[in-house]
Amino acid sequence: MFAAPVSYSVRLPEFIRTTTFRWTLLGSGVFALCILLMFGLVYWQTAAYIVARVDTTIARDADAIARDSPERWHEAIEERLRQDPRRVRLAGLFGVDGHLIAGNLESLPEQLLVDGEPQNVSVVRIDARGREEQTVRAVGRRLRNGEILVLGRNVDELSEIAAIVERALVMGLIPALCLGLVAGAFLSLRAQNRVEEVNKKVRRIVAGELRERLPTQGLNDPFDKLAVIVNGMLDEIETLIHGIAGVGDDIAHDLRTPLTRVRVSLERGRENAQTLQELRAVVDQAIGGLDQSLAIITALLRIAEIEQSRRLEGFSDVALTDVVREVGDLYEPIAEDKRITLKVAAEVEATVRGDRDLLFEAVANLVDNAVKFTPEGGAVELSLVRLGGESVVRVRDSGPGISAGERDIVARRFYRSDKSRHTLGLGLGLSLVTAIVKLHGFGFAISSGPGCVAEIFCSRAQL
């Protein structure tokens, strides 16, 4: 029977699996490697320097002794060994047959190349303290009488240096590595916590808590910077959503009024109408009410459409002069019917970049309003003038004008807070104009002359 293979997986803590922690780990590894290389280099350089110095010294001393007179050799060796409180010097004078004549070496080292460069050899040191085997740097010279001079020096300090370097490494590197790991874990946990915090907030926002914002800690770190940007975006979204909700309320309100009328008249008609004619009258009234509701919906959707329009790329050169003349032509009979003088003055040739249909609609709306609100016998003037570098379409009427309060509403927020939208004429008409003007990057102003003066400032530079 075979046991089914079991696979074990060790699940690492979350923070270890984060990118931050992995990067820290990698950084620490690279750091440790650099330190190791650096210490190695220091040791290697130091060792090479010490060995070279020892080599130079023993070779020079050996040559000096060899050059000396034979009767001085013995004494020179004795002298050399006497001045060695640290017991690092080695010397030996060996006879032609290899026996020791003077010095502290037990025998002539076998591997030593006589008259060669200084080299590592194993020797046995003998002195008053006894016998000791050592590996030293040594050099051999054959003297004039055939005897061999060996000078050496113990370089045990090399291993001492190696030990020191090792200790320094252990004492420095391991804590540094540990510190690195701890820092990595800390950063990783911190980042993870921030992400988790943001995640929580985002979930709340998604769930409809539009007032929630991402947390900032005032540290000006990337997280904070990002949070500030996102919060700005959330502000904008909140405003827009409230705007939409406001528009929704307004639509509901504007629609309920005519729809209520429709409902009531239908109900009453069903109960009370005696003849087919009466019933038809009721139905006609109801259809009128429905049409009014539909007109409001159409106009509101139209405003939304223009506001959201990204049709700048579809813009072309529009002869404003023609637009103004055509609007004049369109409204002339309407004005005449109301015994209003409609004067059109478009002598200036002006071309702007825009959407011809929309610009026509805007100007037509202004004239429509002017004609509607000017009493019989009044005058409306539609003109195209040039002011500075701008072409200005101006509609001036001799109507009652617009009160300061109304003008404020119009200037502040054309249609969102404007309750005049119940009358299809004023509110929505101006709202449309504003939306169109905004889309073009033009300016719009309403002021009181005598009467009311509405102006669209069409500047090429703004596009």
Added chain:
Amino acid sequence: MARVLLIEDDRETATEIMAELVERGFEVDWAATGIDGLDKARSGDPNVMIVDRLLPGMDGLTIIEALRKGDVRTPVLVLSALGAIDDRVRGLRSGGDDYLTKPFAIVELIARIEALLRRPVDSRETTLKVGPLELDLLTRTARRADRVIDLLPREFRLLEYMMRRKDQLLTRAMLFEEVWNYKFVPQTNLVDVHMGRLRHKVDNPNEPPMIHNVRGAGFILRAPS
């Protein structure tokens, strides 16, 4: 008898439209889905089609495009709850001949169907005649019998449009779109005022009227009987 194919997924709307069309002497076939509609359009050889813009299975515009690719030239009226100008442009670009936004007055729908069925008088004509009314497109002059009618350019354009579509109900929206080429809904009774002017010039008080106002619907130009 003109055959109409109605492709509309909303049963109630479809029933109402069908009832109205049948009452007016049309032969109506109905398809509730795009695929069914495409089949019926290919096999049934309708004279005119009414196609809803958004349909289950296949988009209304896709149907029109498929038909046009297959060289089916049946005039199409696109119905849509999407009223934006861009949607309208898209509808006409994919091969629709007219576009009507929901909700619509039934009379508007009928008027547009009639308009699609009766293609206007050949545009190469240089003189248009309806009864005693005569319009010379070259000299830009109009006369009713012996009486010369002095028309402004905009009135001339309006009369020309109506004479090309005599005996047809022309709704205000149709006139505004076609004669003035404007795509927005005017708030004032613009069309009525312009029409009033024209009527005043065309129909003298002592003459039988030719321009008729159809209450709640639009206008018809008719030769006096």
